[in-house]
Amino acid sequence: MKTLILAALAATTLGGAAIAQEVRLGTEGAYAPWNFMGDDGEVDGFEIELGNELCERAGLSCTWVVNEWDTIIPNLVAGNYDAIIAGMSITDERMQTIDFSDNYYPPDPSKFAQAAGADINYDDLSGIRIGVQGATIQAAYAEQNFGENNTILSYETADQSVADLSAGNVDVVLADGGYLAPIVDGSGGALEFAGPDVMIGGGVGIGLRKDDDEIEAKFNEAIASMKADGSLNELITEWFDPPNTFPEE
Secondary structure, three states: OHHHHHHHHHHHHHOOOOOOEEEEEEEOOEEOOOEEEOOOOOEEOHHHHHHHHHHHHHOEEEEEEEOOHHHHHHHHHOOOOOEEOOOOEOOOOHHHOOEEOOOOEOOOOEEEEEEOOOOOOOOOOOOOEEEEEOOOHHHHHHHHHHOOOOEEEEEOOHHHHHHHHHOOOOOEEEEEHHHHHHHHHOOOOOEEEEEEEEOOOOOEOOEEOOOOHHHHHHHHHHHHHHHHHOHHHHHHHHHOOOOOOOOOO
16 A cells, blocks of 8 residues: 555656745845835835746746845855845846846836936046945946045935935935936935946846756746746836837747
């Protein structure tokens, strides 16, 4: 009897009822509309909906882990979760440490936000306090291009940089346009975009450990299917105003 039971269990595992692979998704939970903590204390946002859909299409059983931004890559490498879905731009520097899936959000212009009517010469920034979120592509860009003649103030979260902009403690914030747009629009005219758009990075993708080729392939297939059927653009349009969608195939 025991032999028959074991054989039945083996057949079930090898058949269509196989247990889905468990994957832990790391996110920041502090970067609306990409990812944030909802009123119920659970993570919410564009990437949460996206990640759940990608996992369903890829046949993965996924759970979410919230991690502070500045240690999000080290904790991936350490094995505390299996993938990063946290508005992370694909860059050559990051790819020295981790791999990325195909992008699930096109390259997004970074923008400068300032107090409405502020007299700032963006052709020759000098003596300006520039707020950025630490360990971001904007932080690296600001240090490289403006660090010599300006003060770069790095914050743990992007929301903190915007709060200091509103309080007058920084003159300018440089961040993703998709993050800043609803903040500027909702400021009642207190904040405005100014200066040139800055294109940095190759779009936003899922961060993965170098040796996780199987998970990467599954996510890439799921992303491709969402691009092909238009559901990815629909999700982007739902969460971003204005939406930055992929060209129609």
